[in-house]
Amino acid sequence: FLDIVYHHAGSGLAPQKIYWGSATGYSDANQSEVGIPVEVSGGFVADFDFDGNLDIFANGVFSSSYVFWGPDFTSNVALPVNYDHHGTFREIGNVYTREYEESYISSIFDAGDVVNWGDISWVDSLPQGTDITVQVRSGDTPVPDPMWSDWLALSNGETIPGSLDARYLQYQALFSYTNPSRLPLLFEVSVGEEELSPLGLKENVLAELDTLEPQSKHVAKGIKKAKKHIEKSLNPKYWLDETHLVCKKGKKVFQEEKKAVKNLKKLCQGEKCKGVTSLSLIYHGAEAGLIEAISKKKTCFGPELVSPEDTFEIEAVDEKLGANTEIWVDGSLDEEIHTSCSKPLEEGMVFGDFEVESVDKIGEGEGGFPSELCERLILMLVKADSILARVAIDDAIAAGGKEKEIEKAEKEMGKAEEDKAKGKYHKAIDHYKKAWEHACKAMKSHKHSHNQMIWETKTEHRTTLLQNSPNPVTSSTRITLVLEQPTSAKLAIYDLAGRVVWEFASSSLTSGMNVVEWDCADKDGRPVPSGVYLYKLETGTFSQTKKMMVVR
Numbered sequence: 001f002l003d004i005v006y007h008h009a010g011s012g013l014a015p016q017k018i019y020w021g022s023a024t025g026y027s028d029a030n031q032s033e034v035g036i037p038v039e040v041s042g043g044f045v046a047d048f049d050f051d052g053n054l055d056i057f058a059n060g061v062f063s064s065s066y067v068f069w070g071p072d073f074t075s076n077v078a079l080p081v082n083y084d085h086h087g088t089f090r091e092i093g094n095v096y097t098r099e100y101e102e103s104y105i106s107s108i109f110d111a112g113d114v115v116n117w118g119d120i121s122w123v124d125s126l127p128q129g130t131d132i133t134v135q136v137r138s139g140d141t142p143v144p145d146p147m148w149s150d151w152l153a154l155s156n157g158e159t160i161p162g163s164l165d166a167r168y169l170q171y172q173a174l175f176s177y178t179n180p181s182r183l184p185l186l187f188e189v190s191v192g193e194e195e196l197s198p199l200g201l202k203e204n205v206l207a208e209l210d211t212l213e214p215q216s217k218h219v220a221k222g223i224k225k226a227k228k229h230i231e232k233s234l235n236p237k238y239w240l241d242e243t244h245l246v247c248k249k250g251k252k253v254f255q256e257e258k259k260a261v262k263n264l265k266k267l268c269q270g271e272k273c274k275g276v277t278s279l280s281l282i283y284h285g286a287e288a289g290l291i292e293a294i295s296k297k298k299t300c301f302g303p304e305l306v307s308p309e310d311t312f313e314i315e316a317v318d319e320k321l322g323a324n325t326e327i328w329v330d331g332s333l334d335e336e337i338h339t340s341c342s343k344p345l346e347e348g349m350v351f352g353d354f355e356v357e358s359v360d361k362i363g364e365g366e367g368g369f370p371s372e373l374c375e376r377l378i379l380m381l382v383k384a385d386s387i388l389a390r391v392a393i394d395d396a397i398a399a400g401g402k403e404k405e406i407e408k409a410e411k412e413m414g415k416a417e418e419d420k421a422k423g424k425y426h427k428a429i430d431h432y433k434k435a436w437e438h439a440c441k442a443m444k445s446h447k448h449s450h451n452q453m454i455w456e457t458k459t460e461h462r463t464t465l466l467q468n469s470p471n472p473v474t475s476s477t478r479i480t481l482v483l484e485q486p487t488s489a490k491l492a493i494y495d496l497a498g499r500v501v502w503e504f505a506s507s508s509l510t511s512g513m514n515v516v517e518w519d520c521a522d523k524d525g526r527p528v529p530s531g532v533y534l535y536k537l538e539t540g541t542f543s544q545t546k547k548m549m550v551v552r
Helices: 198-211 217-233 251-269 371-398 403-421 425-442 452-458
Strands: 004-006 014-019 031-038 040-046 055-060 064-069 075-080 101-105 109-115 120-125 130-139 152-154 166-177 185-191 275-283 289-295 298-306 311-315 324-329 332-338 354-362 477-483 487-494 500-509 512-518 531-538 543-550
Touching: 031 055, 031 064, 040 064, 109 371, 120 130, 166 185, 198 217, 198 371, 217 251, 251 371, 251 425, 289 311, 332 354, 371 403, 371 425, 403 425, 477 487, 487 512, 500 512
Parallel strands: none
Antiparallel strands: 004 014, 014 031, 040 055, 055 064, 064 075, 101 166, 109 166, 120 185, 130 152, 130 166, 275 311, 275 354, 289 298, 289 324, 298 311, 324 332, 477 512, 487 500, 487 531, 531 543
16 A cells, blocks of 8 residues: 655644555554654655665755655654755656656657658666666657557667658657666657658658558559559669669659659549449338349349338449439339439438438549548659759759759759649659759760769769768768879868868878768767858868758
């Protein structure tokens, strides 16, 4: 049973009282006075000296607070205080279960788009006998709903699995301890959000489509078409790597993507009404009749004896009933019911001796699968195309491509973003394609048909510093240095105040392309805050500076 420690306060000196719990509750007859008489404002119970016995802390009002040592509370230690008469206390441990455990659930983090969340890590302090378990869940709605993933426990530094790729993420920390005088502390949780490559986005869409279980032929057919076009867009002959396309053939990727998005859009919207699949009718005849229903010259009900006020079902012999369904009673045509969308049937409609009790139609505007999921898959495909276009433009800029073509490409990107915001995804893809094509044209002055980044790896070229990728940066980025010949070099990152945040130096870099990874941490390993940063490449004869953006 739980016992209650009563801390005497507000009316002079008095010993502490313990009211012992029992099956009959608490009473003045079952209590003990412990410790010395003091005036206190509160306190709590814990094993402060780790001897296996509970001790009592009493927060003194005037000059001293006290710890009364268990198990008999006859000895104590005084702790000097300075009139600390406003102490506030609550029972240590979970107030609902009385277990030594607590939980914290974070706010919901919005990446702005579907992302691969990367690694999760945290900084903690775990005294002996304590532990912290961190769990994550994700979804595509701002508020968790049944479509969100279940909580998944991860280790410190572990990668959040691809199955949790989504726009929104939340974590919870579960704290446990054996002694409330030694508590676990959680100082910081970091999630290394990583943007998926275009190939990765497409592959994830295919994987999600594979897990769906369509409930109709219409939905299954739409999914199959969408998958076919996505698979065509993944043809290796169109790709140089995960973010670059071959300029002579890459436009096919955008074209196939557009077709896939159109197929998915139809599934989001649902199909237009195509007719009735089944009817439930009430027979209002004066006496029982032998009823038969015929649709498309085929019997779809009966002949069956139906009593007055009984119901019977007319089921389509194919996917739907014919435009008109004939109902015969005792061998004579009693009614002809229109079952097409032009003359829709609704509950309660009466046709002679028959009343519509319920009606099932094909295509009432419902999507083939949840609209949130459908929209997310489309946005993943559109995101893939936007990355392809942006990477091509950045490559053209870094290589000093034709300015007019680059300007045209940027204008097309602006149009694409406008259409994307309006939900005109197929038009957005058209603009991304045009932006990518202008970027390719901008590179023609270099007499190669790929893109600047790939070309630099195959051709001796002047020393240059390329734009980091990805940019903006969320967790880590790649900085590419192209060197005309082997040399020593230094790469430094500065904040806008000119302070060195991080640097990389090497005495022997090879000619061609060298890639340096930066994890968005300073020289002491601490994550840098959001903002604009400069990065500078220096060799004995060359210096170049570029900007990047870090977004947390």
